[in-house]
Structures are given as C-alpha cells and as structure tokens.
Amino acid sequence: MKTKRSCSTRAAFTLVELLVVIAIIGVLIALLLPAVQQAREAARRMQCSNNLKQLGLALHNYHDTNGAFPMVSYVDNTNRPASWLVRIWPFIEQSAAYDQCTFNSDWTGIGFDRNWRVTTNVVVDSLNCPSNPMERFLTQASSSAMQSDGAPAEVQYQRADYVGVGGGYNMTGATPSHWYGFHGMNDYNGIFVALDSYNKQTTSFRDITDGTSNTLAVGEQSNFIRSLNTSTGEVTFHDSREYGHRGGAWSGGGGHNGNGSWYGNWEGHSSIRSGINFAHTSGYNNPLGTGNDPGKGGRSGHHTIFTSAHPGGALFVLGDGSTRFVSENITIETLRNLANRADGNVVGEY
Structure with missing residues (x-):
C-alpha cells in the first residue's frame, strides 16, 4: 500500500519584499524623527522656562531679604565683586557654598581668588539651558597667588546662560544712560544695574514704575552669535555669552573707575542694543x-546679544517672576521698552 507524501510549502520573503519592508521602515523613521526631535525640544524648552522661574523666585526672595535686587558690579580697582548669581546662592540651595566665601576677594580668578576651593567646585545645573550647544565650563590658568595657596595650574569655572537685563541702550528720561569714553555706554534703566561713579543705587520694586509684569528681568544667552562675511558668504559662530572672562559665572567683572579704561567690563548683565x-x-x-x-x-x-537655542526667540523672566517666550521678530523699540523699567511707554502685544 502506497502512502502519500505530504508536501509542506515554506513561506519566506523574497528579496524584493525585504527591500520594500526596509524602505517602509525607513520612511516611517524619517516621518517620526522630526516629531521626536520636536518633542525633545519642547521638553528642553519647558526645563529652561522652569530654570528661569526658579531664578525669578530667588530674586524675589533676595529682594524680600535685602530690600533691593542684587547689583552686578561696583567701582573697585583692587577687588573684583562677586556676580549677582553668587549673591542669590542662598536662595538657589547653595547656602553652604555662600557661607564658605569671603567677599574681600578678587573674583576674577586672575588675581588671588581666595574662594577658588568653592567657586571651582560649585556647579548649578539650573543655570544652563538644556538646549545650549556651547561649552558649560571656562578653563583658565590660575594665578601664582592661587597656586601658592594650593590651586592647580588650571582651574574651571561654570558658565551660565542666564543674564540680567540692564535696560535699553542709550536711553534718556528718569534713568538715563551715561557715556564713559572708551569704557562705553552704561545703561541704568533696567532691573540690573552696576554701581559706579555715576550710579550709586541698586534697583528695588518701587523703581519699576512701568510695572513688574511689563519689565524684563533675566534672559537667555544660550546659543552662538552668527556673523556673516558679506564678501565671502562665510557664516561663523561665536560664543559671546556673559561670564566668559575670568571667574566664569561667579565673577561680576573688572569694575571701573570712570576714567575711560576698558578694564570696566560688567559680567552677568546686558542692555538691549540689538534684537x-x-x-x-x-x-x-x-x-x-x-x-x-x-x-x-x-x-x-555691555550690550551682548540675547540669543537662544530655542527656535524663533528667547525665554525671559519678568520682574513679577513670570516667564515669557519673546519672539525674535519683536521690534527693537518694543524690546527696549520692555527692558526699561521706567520709560512710561505703553507696550502692546509681543
């Protein structure tokens, strides 16, 4: 008796079918990747906004304690001041670091940074925008005085991406700007001001007569500045953030004695001169x-551009502690009015 053989047909992809499947997967990835990137950027932008909200809250707590906002620098040709970020350390969970520091010091790091054991080790993650493509740290040679005190030949300081708004460039009125020769134009009409031979007073809430909800307090410098060479067509990118000199985020700059010296660089704040x-x-x-x-x-x-890695504009915290994304298409007049705390100009939608 003959038995029948059962034949089983083995299913398999042909080469053409495999290529079609691979092509479909590739198309799906190409369609999904931008959406994933947009979702990631949205999350980073939300984190950046939260960082600024924390700074706004810290500034309000500082004001409640001291009766004014922190100053950014002062006139002293020997000692260099701490930045306003150091002054709010107790309000951003850095009280231990603050208590270890002496304010009789050269905070630039090129002289004798007596606080180097603290300042070179403090890293506050919330002071950097998560979308920022630039380097987070500034490496510099330590001075001989610092090395004699035990510092290594090179030290690192954190750089920050959030800058106090010093007002509008070359403004007149109740809080006019002042020309210091080669030192440049100092603007005193914002929430953050320097103390020098012309201006003797920091800003408090009573000085913000335009209203805290209409005045910019702190903004982003979280992306490169672009420069186009009109002759060659070449575009170059420059890290021109504040806190880029000596001492990083913790130095208030070189101070100024009013004699026109370019040593008068204020770190940590910028007034609006460009969009x-x-x-x-x-x-x-x-x-x-x-x-x-x-x-x-x-x-x-003094007028370093506010830049952002978030497409289309930059995030700011206002004097009332709220955050706002300001479009890069805002007119320069409106932007300067928002930076000026007491110009009396009506600010429309932006």
Whole structure:
C-alpha cells in the first residue's frame, strides 16, 4: 500500500519584499524623527522656562531679604565683586557654598581668588539651558597667588546662560544712560544695574514704575552669535555669552573707575542694543559692545546679544517672576521698552 507524501510549502520573503519592508521602515523613521526631535525640544524648552522661574523666585526672595535686587558690579580697582548669581546662592540651595566665601576677594580668578576651593567646585545645573550647544565650563590658568595657596595650574569655572537685563541702550528720561569714553555706554534703566561713579543705587520694586509684569528681568544667552562675511558668504559662530572672562559665572567683572579704561567690563548683565538672535554682517562685535572683544581678553560687551537655542526667540523672566517666550521678530523699540523699567511707554502685544 502506497502512502502519500505530504508536501509542506515554506513561506519566506523574497528579496524584493525585504527591500520594500526596509524602505517602509525607513520612511516611517524619517516621518517620526522630526516629531521626536520636536518633542525633545519642547521638553528642553519647558526645563529652561522652569530654570528661569526658579531664578525669578530667588530674586524675589533676595529682594524680600535685602530690600533691593542684587547689583552686578561696583567701582573697585583692587577687588573684583562677586556676580549677582553668587549673591542669590542662598536662595538657589547653595547656602553652604555662600557661607564658605569671603567677599574681600578678587573674583576674577586672575588675581588671588581666595574662594577658588568653592567657586571651582560649585556647579548649578539650573543655570544652563538644556538646549545650549556651547561649552558649560571656562578653563583658565590660575594665578601664582592661587597656586601658592594650593590651586592647580588650571582651574574651571561654570558658565551660565542666564543674564540680567540692564535696560535699553542709550536711553534718556528718569534713568538715563551715561557715556564713559572708551569704557562705553552704561545703561541704568533696567532691573540690573552696576554701581559706579555715576550710579550709586541698586534697583528695588518701587523703581519699576512701568510695572513688574511689563519689565524684563533675566534672559537667555544660550546659543552662538552668527556673523556673516558679506564678501565671502562665510557664516561663523561665536560664543559671546556673559561670564566668559575670568571667574566664569561667579565673577561680576573688572569694575571701573570712570576714567575711560576698558578694564570696566560688567559680567552677568546686558542692555538691549540689538534684537534677539541678531546676526552680524560686519564683524561679531559690531555694533561695538554686542559681542566679546578678543583684543581685550574676551571681555563681555555691555550690550551682548540675547540669543537662544530655542527656535524663533528667547525665554525671559519678568520682574513679577513670570516667564515669557519673546519672539525674535519683536521690534527693537518694543524690546527696549520692555527692558526699561521706567520709560512710561505703553507696550502692546509681543
């Protein structure tokens, strides 16, 4: 008796079918990748906004304690002041570091930074935008005095991405700007001001007569400044953030004695001279003061551009502690009015 053989057919992909499946997967990945990137950027932007909210809260707590907002620098040709970020350390969970520091010190790090054991080890993650593509730390040679005190030959300081708003450039009125010769234009009409031979007083809530909800307090410098060479068409990118000189985020700058010396660089605050994400076409420090000047050791300009890695604008915290995304298409007049705490101008939608 003959038995029938059962034949089983083995299913398999042909080469053509496999290529089709791979192509479909590739298309799906190409479609999903931008959505994933947008979701990640949205999360980073939310974290950046939260960082600024924490700074706004810390500034309010500082004001409640001291009756005014922190100053950014002062006139002293021997000692260099701590930045306003150091002054709010107790309100951003850095009280232990604050208590270990002496304020009779050269905070730039080029002289004798008596606080180097603290300042080179303090890292506050919330002072950096998560979208920032630039380096978070500033490496510099330590002075001989610091090395004699035990510091290594090179030290690192954190750089921060959030900068106090010093007002609008070259403003008149109740809080006019003042020209200091080669030192440049100092603006005193914002929430953050320097103390010098012209201005003797920090800002308090009573000085913000335009209203805290209409006045910018702190903004982003979290992306490169772009510069277009109109002759060659080449675009270059420059890290011109504040806190880029000596001492990083913890130095208030070199101070100034009013004699026109360029040693008077204020760190940690900037007034509005150019628009958000302004792109240079004639050198990244033109207009003068909108970028770091390499001829002066990379010192920050008084009007360094507010930039952001978030597309389309930059995040700011206002005087009332709220955060706002300000479009890069805002007019420069409106932006300067928002930076000026007491110009009396009506600010519309932005």
